[in-house]
Amino acid sequence: GMVNRLKAAAAERYEETYQAILAKISRGTVVHADETRATLIGREGYAWVFASLEEVAFVFSENREATTPQNVLKEFGGVLISDFYTGYDSIACTQQKCLVHLMRDINEDLCKQPFNDEMKQIAREFADLLRPMIESVDQFGLKARHLRKHRPSVEQFYKTLFASAFRTDVAIGYLRRFERNRERLFTFLDHDGVPWNNNNAEHAIKAFARLRNVIGGTSTAKGLREYFILLSISETCKNKGVTFLDFLLSQETDVDQFASRRGSSRRASS
Numbered sequence: 001g002m003v004n005r006l007k008a009a010a011a012e013r014y015e016e017t018y019q020a021i022l023a024k025i026s027r028g029t030v031v032h033a034d035e036t037r038a039t040l041i042g043r044e045g046y047a048w049v050f051a052s053l054e055e056v057a058f059v060f061s062e063n064r065e066a067t068t069p070q071n072v073l074k075e076f077g078g079v080l081i082s083d084f085y086t087g088y089d090s091i092a093c094t095q096q097k098c099l100v101h102l103m104r105d106i107n108e109d110l111c112k113q114p115f116n117d118e119m120k121q122i123a124r125e126f127a128d129l130l131r132p133m134i135e136s137v138d139q140f141g142l143k144a145r146h147l148r149k150h151r152p153s154v155e156q157f158y159k160t161l162f163a164s165a166f167r168t169d170v171a172i173g174y175l176r177r178f179e180r181n182r183e184r185l186f187t188f189l190d191h192d193g194v195p196w197n198n199n200n201a202e203h204a205i206k207a208f209a210r211l212r213n214v215i216g217g218t219s220t221a222k223g224l225r226e227y228f229i230l231l232s233i234s235e236t237c238k239n240k241g242v243t244f245l246d247f248l249l250s251q252e253t254d255v256d257q258f259a260s261r262r263g264s265s266r267r268a269s270s
Contacts, residue, residue: 011225017254042217076091106174118170142192
């Protein structure tokens with residue numbers, strides 16, 4: 001009981017800090033998003049994570065409807081990176097779908113149907129398309145001036161794909177998937193600093209998974225929201241190179257200012 005009261009008091013104290021993190025994410029140029037189930041007492045909800053390069057914010061919702069990301073990102077004008085959950089498609093912003101998810105799905109279906117020549121063709125041609133792009137990222141970073149040169153390869157990939165007379169259901173499904181997401185698969189080629197994967201959000205969601213393993217289904221919606229305030233600040237502190245405990249002990253409420261001062265003091269001492 002005492003721990004729960006401390007948690008509730010801390011969440012109330014740092015509510016403005018949490019809202020500031022959410023606001024900074026929504027004003028950014030790139031946001032990673034992901035969601036997963038959250039078990040409560042007697043029912044289930046959903047945990048959403050929104051992450052920039054440094055900031056992380058967890059948001060609780062009663063269901064998986066797209067109203068949650070729509071509300072969080074209603075003023076967002078950058079590039080949203082996400083998996084292929086269709087709820088993200090309703091958000092009015094430029095988007096990049098996670099190509100790691102797509103590669104994983106293709107590989108899984110190819111393993112299920114190892115003698116499907118159409119799936120072999122899709123897997124081979126998609127891998128041949130991506131390989132030079134990733135080599136460019138490794139060599140030059142996420143710079144559009146080095147990545148735009150791969151646009152003709154994308155057009156050729158689609159031309160070959162649409163000319164293929166697929167007959168199996170799984171291959172036809174991927175043809176439709178590539179067509180439906182055509183404007184959201186290779187956005188990273190035209191923008192600086194936009195990753196081709198959703199690793200930031202997937203890494204952040206693991207922090208909630210660890211918490212979920214500890215608390216199980218023993219929390220209420222109110223209690224989980226309190227956890228999310230503190231977890232958001234904790235993960236943001238980690239990304240900024242400061243410890244959550246030090247931030248709490250400092251009595252400060254602005255993570256950016258605290259991290260900046262800690263960085264200045266480290267440089268001065270060195």
